[in-house]
Amino acid sequence: MSAADWLVVAPSILTMVGGSLCLITRKNTQVQPRIGLVFLSLLVVSTVALLAHVLDKGVVTMVMGSWLPPFGIAFTVDALGATLAVIASIVALCAGIYGAATIDTSRRRYGFYPFLLLMMTGVCGAFLTGDVFNLYVWFEVLLISSYGLLVLGNDRSQLDGAVKYGILNLVATNLFLIATGLLYGKFGTLNMADIAIKVREIEMSGTVLSIAVLYLLAFAMKAAAFPVNFWLPSSYHTPRIVVSAVFAGLLTKVGVYALLRVLAMLMPAARVEMADLVALVAIATMLTGVFGALAQSDVRRLFGYLVISGIGSMLAGLAIGSTLALSGTIFYAVHSIIVMTALYMAAGVMGAMGGSFDLRRLGGLYGVSPAFAAVFLVLGLAVAGLPPFSGFWPKLMLVDAALAGGWTWLAVTILASGLLTSIAVGRVWIFAFWRGGPEGTVDGASIAAPKLAAELNSPGIWLPIGILTALVVLFGLLPEWMLEVSARGASGLVDPAGYLRSVFGGAL
Numbered sequence: 001m002s003a004a005d006w007l008v009v010a011p012s013i014l015t016m017v018g019g020s021l022c023l024i025t026r027k028n029t030q031v032q033p034r035i036g037l038v039f040l041s042l043l044v045v046s047t048v049a050l051l052a053h054v055l056d057k058g059v060v061t062m063v064m065g066s067w068l069p070p071f072g073i074a075f076t077v078d079a080l081g082a083t084l085a086v087i088a089s090i091v092a093l094c095a096g097i098y099g100a101a102t103i104d105t106s107r108r109r110y111g112f113y114p115f116l117l118l119m120m121t122g123v124c125g126a127f128l129t130g131d132v133f134n135l136y137v138w139f140e141v142l143l144i145s146s147y148g149l150l151v152l153g154n155d156r157s158q159l160d161g162a163v164k165y166g167i168l169n170l171v172a173t174n175l176f177l178i179a180t181g182l183l184y185g186k187f188g189t190l191n192m193a194d195i196a197i198k199v200r201e202i203e204m205s206g207t208v209l210s211i212a213v214l215y216l217l218a219f220a221m222k223a224a225a226f227p228v229n230f231w232l233p234s235s236y237h238t239p240r241i242v243v244s245a246v247f248a249g250l251l252t253k254v255g256v257y258a259l260l261r262v263l264a265m266l267m268p269a270a271r272v273e274m275a276d277l278v279a280l281v282a283i284a285t286m287l288t289g290v291f292g293a294l295a296q297s298d299v300r301r302l303f304g305y306l307v308i309s310g311i312g313s314m315l316a317g318l319a320i321g322s323t324l325a326l327s328g329t330i331f332y333a334v335h336s337i338i339v340m341t342a343l344y345m346a347a348g349v350m351g352a353m354g355g356s357f358d359l360r361r362l363g364g365l366y367g368v369s370p371a372f373a374a375v376f377l378v379l380g381l382a383v384a385g386l387p388p389f390s391g392f393w394p395k396l397m398l399v400d401a402a403l404a405g406g407w408t409w410l411a412v413t414i415l416a417s418g419l420l421t422s423i424a425v426g427r428v429w430i431f432a433f434w435r436g437g438p439e440g441t442v443d444g445a446s447i448a449a450p451k452l453a454a455e456l457n458s459p460g461i462w463l464p465i466g467i468l469t470a471l472v473v474l475f476g477l478l479p480e481w482m483l484e485v486s487a488r489g490a491s492g493l494v495d496p497a498g499y500l501r502s503v504f505g506g507a508l
Contacts, residue, residue, distance in 0.1 A: 005053075005060055005062055006062070007046060007049050007050040007053055007060075008050065008060055008061075008062045008075045008077050008128060009062060009075060009128075010046040010049075010050070011043055011046050011047055011050070011085060011089070011120075011121075011124035011125075011128065012121055012124060012125050012128075014039055014042050014043050014046060015039065015043060015117045015118070015120045015121040015124065016117075016118075016121050017039070018035065018036065018038070018039025018040070018042075018043075018117045019039075019113075019114045019115075019117035019118045019121065020114075021035050021039075022035050022036050022039075022113040022114040022117060023111070023114040026108075026109055026110075026111065026114065027109060029105045029108040029109055032108055032113050033096070033099070033100040033108065033113060035113070036096050036100075036113035036116065036117060037093070037096050037097065037100065039117060040089070040092055040093040040096045040116075040117070040120075041093060043089045043092065043093070043120060043124075044086075044089045044090055044093050046089075047082070047085045047086045047088075047089045047124070048086055050077060050082050050085065050086075051079075051082040051083060051085070051086050051485075054077055054078065054079055054082045055079065055082075055485070055488070058498055058502065059076060059077065059078045059492070059498045059499050059501070059502035060076070060077050060502060061074055061075065061076045061077075061130065061502040061503050062074070062075045063075075069191050069193065069194065069503045069504055070189045070190075070191035070193070070194035070503075071191075073129075073131045073133075073134050074129075074130035074131055074191060074192075074193075074503060075128050075129055075130055076128075076129070076130030076192065076193065076499060076502060076503055077128050078489065078492045078498070078499055078502075079485055079488040079489040079492060080257075080260070080261075080330060080489030080490075080492060080493065081127040081128050081257075082127075082128075083330070083334065083485050083486070083489060084127045084253070084257060084330075084333065084334070084337075085123075085124050085127045085128060087334050087337050087338065088120070088123050088124065088127070088249075088250055088253075088337065089120065089124070090338075090467075090471075091246060091249045091250060091337055091338065091341045091468070092116065092119075092120045092123075092246065092250075093464075094341065094345075094463075094464030094467055094468055095116065095242050095245060095246040095341070095464070096113070096116060097460050097463055097464045098242045098245070098345055098348075098460060098461060098464045098465075099112055099113070099116070099240075099242045100460050101458040101459075101460025101461045102240065102241065102242055102348065102460075102461065103240065103242065106153075107152050107153055107240065110152060111148055111152065112149070112152060115145045115146075115148040115149045115152070116145075116149065116246070118141065118142075118144070118145035118148075119141075119142050119145035119146055119149065119246075119250075121138075121141055121142075121145075122138045122139065122140070122141030122142025122143070122144075122145065123138075123142050123250055123254060125137075125138035125141065126138040126139060126142065126254050126257065126258070127254075127257060130191065130192045130193060130503060131190055131191055131192060132180055132183060132190040132191075132192060132195070132262075133180055133184075133190045134190075135258065135261075136173075136176055136177060136180055139173065139176065139222070139254070139258075140173070142251070142254065143169055143173070146165075146247065146251060147162060147165075147166060149239060149243045149246075149247075150162045150165060150235065150238070150239050150243065150247075151239075152239065152240065152243065153239070153240065155238070158238045158239055160234075160238065161234060161235035161236075161237070161238035161239070162235070162238075164230075164231045164234050164235055165231055165235040167231075168221055168228065168231040169221070169222065171221065172217075172218045172219075172221035172222050172228075173218075175214055175217055175218035175221070176214075176215070176218040176219070178214060179211050179214035179215045179218060182207070182210070182211050182214070183195070183211050186207055186208065186211065187199070191503070192261070192265070192266060192499075192503075193496070193499055193500045193502075193503035193504060194503075195266050196265060196266050196496050196499070196500060197500060199266060199267055199268075199269070204269045204270065204273065208267065208269075208270055209270050209273055209274075211267075211270075212262075212263060212267045212270035212271070212273075212274060213274065215258075215259075215262050215263065215267075216259065216263065216274065216277075216278070219255045219256075219258045219259045219262070220255070220259070220281065221255075222251070222252070222254065222255035222258070223252045223253075223255030223256050223259065223311050223314075223315075224252050224255075224307065224308050224311055225281055225282075225285045225308075225311055225312070225315060226281055226284035226285040226288050226308075226312070227284070229285065229288065229289075229308050229311075232252070232304050232307060232308060233292065233296075233301050233304035233305055233308070236248055236300065236303075236304045236307070237298060237300035237301050237304060237357075241300075241344055241345065241347060241348030241351070242345070242348070244300060244344045244347075245340075245341045245342075245344035245345045245348075246341060248303065248304070248307050248340040248341060248343075248344050249336075249337045249338070249340050249341030249344075250337060250341075252307060252311055253333050253336065253337055256311065256314045256315075256329070256333055257333070259315075259318055260318060260326065260329065260330075260493060261493075263318065264318060264321065264326060264493040264494070265492075265493045265496050265499070268321075268494075271318070271321060272321065275319050275320075275321060276319075278315055278318055278319040279316065279319035279320075279407065279409075279410055281312075281315055282312045282313070282315035282316040282318075282319055282410065282413075283312065283316075283409065283410065283413045284312070285308060285309070285311055285312030285315060286309050286312030286313060286316070286413050286414070286416075286417040287312075287413065287416075287417065288305075288308060288309075288312075289305045289306060289307070289308035289309025289310070289311070289312060289417070290305070290306075290309045290416075290417050290420035290421055290424060291420070292305035292308065293305035293306050293309065293420075293421070293424040294420060294423065294424050294427075297358055297359045297360055298357050298358055298359075299347045299350060299351075299357045299358075299359065299362075299428060299432070300344070300347055300357050302424065302428065303340065303343050303344055303347060306340070306343070306383055306421060306424070306425075307336070307340055309417055309421060310332065310336040310340070310383075312413075312417065313329075313332055313394075313395065313398060313414055313417065314329045314332050314333055314336070315329075316329075316398055316402065316407075316410050316413075316414060317329030317332070317398055317401065319407070319410065320398075320401050320402055320405050320407055320410070321405075322401050322404070322405060322494075323487070323490045323491055323494050324397055324400065324401040324404070324490075325397070325398060325401035325402070325405070325490075326489075326490035326493055326494065327397060327483075327486045327487045327489070327490035328394045328395075328396075328397030328398040328400075328401060328486075329394070329398070329490075330485075330486040330489045330490060331393060331394035331397065331479075331482055331483065331486040332391075332394035332395070332398065334390075334475070334482065334486070335382070335390040335391050335394055335472075335475065338390065338468050338471050338472055338475075339379055339382045339383050339390065339391065339468070339472055340383070341468060342379050342464075342465055342468035342469055342472065343379050343380075343383060345461075345464060345465050345468070346372075346375065346376050346379060346465060348461075349372060349456060349461065349465070350362065350365060350376075350432055352456055353365050353368055353369070353372075353456065354432065354438070359427075359428065359431040359432060360431075360438065360439040361438045361439065362431060362432040362438060363431065363432065363435045363436060363437040363438040363439070363441070364433075364435070364436050364437045364438075365432050365433045366433040366434055367436075373429075373433045375465060375466075375469050376428075376429060376433065377429055377433075378469055378472060378473065379469060379472065380422075380425035380426070380428065380429055381422075381425075382472045382476065383421060383425060384418055384419075384421040384422040384425055385418040385421070386418070386422065387476065388473075388476045388477055389472050389473060389475075389476035390471070390472045390473075390474075390475035390476045390479075390482075391472075391476075392476060393475070393476070393479045393482075393483065394486075395414060395418060398411075398414055399411045399414050399415060402414065
C-alpha cells in the first residue's frame, strides 16, 4: 500500500484530532477558532488530494487491523464518495470562517468548533466507508455532534427544534439498525462489496425487498423526503444561521448518498422493484417543498422547504436509475450542498441588515448593498435551476433521463418545481431587495446605515459567501469537470466492478 492510500483515513484522523484540540482549548475563545480553521483547511487539502488519487488510480481500499475483506472494516473510496467529501470539506471550511465572525464567545466556549469538526468526522466517514455497520456508526457520530450544534445557546426555540429533530432521527436510526441486522442475517456480511456480490447471486426475494424498503424509509427520514420531512423546516430555522447553513448543505445529502449506495449499488434489483414508489415519493417531496416555500414569510423556513424540494429532485434520479439519471443526482447533490449553504449564510446577512427574517419587515436592501443584492440573485437563479448557474445542468440531465426512460410525469414535475422555485426566490428578492422599505413604510425608506456598518464589516461574513457563489458560477459556466466526475460516480454505482476489484483484488 502506497503512502497516498493513507489519504483514505486522513479526513477522519484530522477532524478527530482538530476537534480534540478545540475541546482542550475551549476556554481560550481566541485560539479555538484558529485551531478549527487550520484543521478544516487541512481537511480540504486531504480530501482534494484523495479525489485526485481516486481519479488517477481508481477505487482505493484500506482495511483496518489487517483483517482481510469481508471480515475487517474497510474504507473504500470511489469517485462518488471522494467528490462529496471534497465539497463537504469546502462547505465546512466556509462555515468555520463564517462562524469566526458570527459565533459569540459563549457559544465558542460551549463547543461550536469541536462539534463542527466532530460532525465532519461523521460526514466524511459516511462518504468513505465500505461497511454498512460502519456507515451506521458514522451516522451516529454526525448526529451526536449535530444535536450539540442545534442546541448551542439553549434558546427555547432551539430546544423545541432539537426535540423534533431528535425524535425523527431516533426512529430513523432504529430502522437503519433493524435493516442492518436483517441484512447481516440474510447474507452473513456487512462489507458493501461482499453484499453487492451476494445480492447478485440470488433471486429477488421478499426478505431482500423488505430490507430495501426499511433502508428507503430510514434514509428518507434522514434526507427529509415526503412524508417524513416535517421536522426539517421546524428545526433548521432555530439555531444560529451558520449552523442552519451547514445543516442545510450537508446533513440531508448524507441520507441521499446512503440511498444511492445501498439501493443503486448494493440492491439494484430491489431498486427496480421500488422505482414507482421512489418516483411518487420524489414527486411529492418536490411539490411539498416548493408549495411550502411559497407559503412562508420567514426566509429561514422558506429556504428549509427549498432544501426539501431539492431532495425530491435527487430522488427522481434514483427512481429512474440510469447512468445519466444517477449522474444528474450526484451533480445536483454537489450543487445543493453549495447553494443551500450560501443561501442560509445570505439569510444571515439579510437578517443583520433588516433586523428581521420576516419578509414583511424587510425591504430596501438593494439600496443598502447592490453587490449583495446581485449575489443573492445569482444564488436564487441557481437554486431554481436557471442558466448559466450550477443548478441548470443537473436539472437538464434529470429531465433528459426522465424523458428517455418514459418517466414523463417525473420530468414535468422537475420542470414545474423549478418554475415554482423561481417564483419563491423571486418573491424574496422583490420583497427584501427591490421594494423601497418594509411593509407599511413609505416606498424608498432606508434601513439604519450605522448598524449595518458595525455588524457587516467583517471579511469573515463575505468571504465564505463569495467562495460559494463563485463555485455556483464556475460549475454553471464550466461544467465539464463536474459532469465527468459525476458520470464516473454514477458508472461506479451501476457497474461496481472496479469497487469490487479494489476490495477483493485477485481473490474476486
